[in-house]
Amino acid sequence: MTSKLKTVAGRLRAVWMLLLVGVVLSVTSPVFLTPTNLLNVALATSVAALLAAGQTYVIILAEIDLSVGSALGFSAVVTALTLGPYGLVPALAAGLATGAAIGLINGLLVTRTRMPSFIATLATMSVFAGLTLHITSGNPIPVTDYDFQGIGQARFAGVPVPVWIMLVAFGVFGFVLARTRFGRYVYATGDNVEAARLSGIRVHRVKILAFVISGVLASLAGFIITARLSTAQPTAGAGLELDAIAAVIIGGTSLAGGRGTLLGTLVGALVLGVIDNGMNLLDVSPFLQDVVKGLVILLAVFLDRNVDVLRRLLPRRAPETPARTPELAQHI
Amino acid sequence: MHLQLADVRKSFGDNSVLRGVSFDVGPGEVVALVGENGAGKSTLTRVISGAHQPDSGRLLIDGTPTVLKDPQAAMAQGIEVIYQEFQQNLFPHLSVAENMYVLDRERVFGRLFVSKQRMAAEAARALRRLGMEIDVQRQVGELSVAERQMLEIAKAMTHELRLIILDEPTAALDEQESEQLFAQVNRLREAGVSVIYISHRLDEVFALSDRVVVLRDGRVTLDAPTGQLTPARVVTAMVGDAVDDFYPKERNARDEVVLEVRNGNGARFHDIDLQVRAGEVVGIGGVVGCGRSDLLRALFGLQPLTGSVRVGGSAVRVASVEDAIGSRIAYLSPDRQAEGLCMGQSVEANVSLASLRELSTGGGVVSRGKERAATGAVISDLRVRAASPSIAVSSLSGGNQQKALFAKWVMTRPRVLLMDEPTRGVDVGAKTEIYRIINQLTADGVAVLLVSSDLPELVAMSDRVVVMREGRFVAELTGDGLDEQSILKHALVGAA
Numbered sequence: 001m002t003s004k005l006k007t008v009a010g011r012l013r014a015v016w017m018l019l020l021v022g023v024v025l026s027v028t029s030p031v032f033l034t035p036t037n038l039l040n041v042a043l044a045t046s047v048a049a050l051l052a053a054g055q056t057y058v059i060i061l062a063e064i065d066l067s068v069g070s071a072l073g074f075s076a077v078v079t080a081l082t083l084g085p086y087g088l089v090p091a092l093a094a095g096l097a098t099g100a101a102i103g104l105i106n107g108l109l110v111t112r113t114r115m116p117s118f119i120a121t122l123a124t125m126s127v128f129a130g131l132t133l134h135i136t137s138g139n140p141i142p143v144t145d146y147d148f149q150g151i152g153q154a155r156f157a158g159v160p161v162p163v164w165i166m167l168v169a170f171g172v173f174g175f176v177l178a179r180t181r182f183g184r185y186v187y188a189t190g191d192n193v194e195a196a197r198l199s200g201i202r203v204h205r206v207k208i209l210a211f212v213i214s215g216v217l218a219s220l221a222g223f224i225i226t227a228r229l230s231t232a233q234p235t236a237g238a239g240l241e242l243d244a245i246a247a248v249i250i251g252g253t254s255l256a257g258g259r260g261t262l263l264g265t266l267v268g269a270l271v272l273g274v275i276d277n278g279m280n281l282l283d284v285s286p287f288l289q290d291v292v293k294g295l296v297i298l299l300a301v302f303l304d305r306n307v308d309v310l311r312r313l314l315p316r317r318a319p320e321t322p323a324r325t326p327e328l329a330q331h332i
Numbered sequence: 333m334h335l336q337l338a339d340v341r342k343s344f345g346d347n348s349v350l351r352g353v354s355f356d357v358g359p360g361e362v363v364a365l366v367g368e369n370g371a372g373k374s375t376l377t378r379v380i381s382g383a384h385q386p387d388s389g390r391l392l393i394d395g396t397p398t399v400l401k402d403p404q405a406a407m408a409q410g411i412e413v414i415y416q417e418f419q420q421n422l423f424p425h426l427s428v429a430e431n432m433y434v435l436d437r438e439r440v441f442g443r444l445f446v447s448k449q450r451m452a453a454e455a456a457r458a459l460r461r462l463g464m465e466i467d468v469q470r471q472v473g474e475l476s477v478a479e480r481q482m483l484e485i486a487k488a489m490t491h492e493l494r495l496i497i498l499d500e501p502t503a504a505l506d507e508q509e510s511e512q513l514f515a516q517v518n519r520l521r522e523a524g525v526s527v528i529y530i531s532h533r534l535d536e537v538f539a540l541s542d543r544v545v546v547l548r549d550g551r552v553t554l555d556a557p558t559g560q561l562t563p564a565r566v567v568t569a570m571v572g573d574a575v576d577d578f579y580p581k582e583r584n585a586r587d588e589v590v591l592e593v594r595n596g597n598g599a600r601f602h603d604i605d606l607q608v609r610a611g612e613v614v615g616i617g618g619v620v621g622c623g624r625s626d627l628l629r630a631l632f633g634l635q636p637l638t639g640s641v642r643v644g645g646s647a648v649r650v651a652s653v654e655d656a657i658g659s660r661i662a663y664l665s666p667d668r669q670a671e672g673l674c675m676g677q678s679v680e681a682n683v684s685l686a687s688l689r690e691l692s693t694g695g696g697v698v699s700r701g702k703e704r705a706a707t708g709a710v711i712s713d714l715r716v717r718a719a720s721p722s723i724a725v726s727s728l729s730g731g732n733q734q735k736a737l738f739a740k741w742v743m744t745r746p747r748v749l750l751m752d753e754p755t756r757g758v759d760v761g762a763k764t765e766i767y768r769i770i771n772q773l774t775a776d777g778v779a780v781l782l783v784s785s786d787l788p789e790l791v792a793m794s795d796r797v798v799v800m801r802e803g804r805f806v807a808e809l810t811g812d813g814l815d816e817q818s819i820l821k822h823a824l825v826g827a828a
Binding site for chain 1: 634686698
């Protein structure tokens, strides 16, 4: 069991980072390790984590989705506008459908027009941010539905509902990625799209579906923000795509595609959340907080790329990779 | 250059790759370096080119002990390597001339601003001297593989070249292009340049080299003038024990027709009528570009095809890859890196990739137990040597990667297997194993279409060979009429 834990920690370098930051904060702040504060961290992380979960699918496919923040804002506004006249269930359905539709548009642009996803989703990011502002004239839309507010403000078994939503979403989508045929197709397509196509995988469908998942999770995150604030803010999602991408990268997913896990992404999101929280506890200037975040991203990627540096710093462990046989020698 | 290696040793961790290698290369001498994958050829190449430092032993250049501390030091001595994946040394978006003089250490073409005209003129002159006809203004990305390789050699010759290492240079070339390369090697020899020629193709080794050095497990097992050797002796030195039956062909053809193509037409093939019986291997001969690869790709749904295709007697559509796989047609791409394997994924995930439908529940959840059992059986059946099924397929040797690719398609239990260059870049031992896999498949009644530039292989492994020229079948060779000369004759000039 311990050896299994060790390999997980070895593969998931973000875990080390989370532990490191956690230890530093427990020593420097008396509040950090209290259950209330930890739940606060989880609550504050939930929105970025949901965006990051969808982003993980897209990045494993060697694509990127810059539109998630805009998708969040747009679907939040659609949800809020539907909520008054039609009630809770139609509003949720409309919100999720909006997220799915934006994902579908992204997916179709990337697969049908062969536009790089960076450009396609940069464009849709702009389009939907603008549409959101246009519809609302830039004004926030208040939400008074008590049940809807519960999505952001209620607790279940002492744990805030957004944290439950995050955990369930990671459970479900983590399972899909790791254990289903679709998940395998995601890894294979991200690793080598031609080999995947020649293996009979409908690679366009796989990509479209991944963008749809990303859009749907963005609308789910939109529910949480809207419910917590009791308002749909037109600019609620602005900049969140970067937090999401950062969480995915810290979690060890490769931008080159074919590699990554949702567990890693969850840890990556928590690293960012803990740092945010810690800096608030330690009263660090909010302006400096972005500086620290940026440095953490650099450190995470550096450690990921330079495992050897890490190895020399750490006490020797048994090698993880199997012994090199003469057959492998040519690759050394 | 007179290069001497004296007892060169190199280990990586516990793995000794070179265990005391000694041999000489004289000026103007072509030494063929052969050995199976993992014998130490690549490491030796890196030692000579300064990319690796030997743990012990000496390197003497013209009698002087020399330490090549990095590749720049080797280049300064006039040592150049043209690696197997040669594209990586060229810049696809730059012109031929710019690629040739990208270093321009002496600032011949200007210090800050580069004179493109002078560069182009000089490049054209240099290429003409080498007897190469390449437009120096063209972008390198547009060149054919053969042209790029010629360019690599020309580029190496823009500075003083005294020793060149060619690593599997003909792996991606057809017959004519290979001939051009051989002419180039002969020119280098006449110019007094030493050549170390690494190849798996023994016919080339014998046609080209002055001396053969065989490596096995990091030691030299044979070092003799080519004239005194036979292919059998070289192979024996490579694999350790005598391989008497290099092509273990079994004839498994039955009467039942499995694949039938009538009046097949595509962009680059015309009026194709073809029948392949159960257990039969039909070879397709012809030069690169004759349409043989296009025919295979079209039968796998990768290119448009008109005409009728039948598998096991019933008409099938092959408009897409899914159609083809659904009709139990499998296709082994000639380029396993680009089209065959997902290099970062595990051996197991690669092997099961095309069969996940059968290995998962109705809800689309992959049954790990079933997957492990099914892939494990095929992996051991095909003798794919991997430390564990969960290691990345990229860590396997070329031969084992190719076997993993076979395993992926064997898993789908195909009725028709289309193979394009099934043993490209694979060492001798693994080749024999791949031939055995083909035998196993035909014994199970699989119909095989085989495209190969390796003529001895095509002749030995096929039950009959159809020859294609300019997109049409021009001859069918069987029995005593099936030999390399006849294939070449029909492929190049048509029926005599």
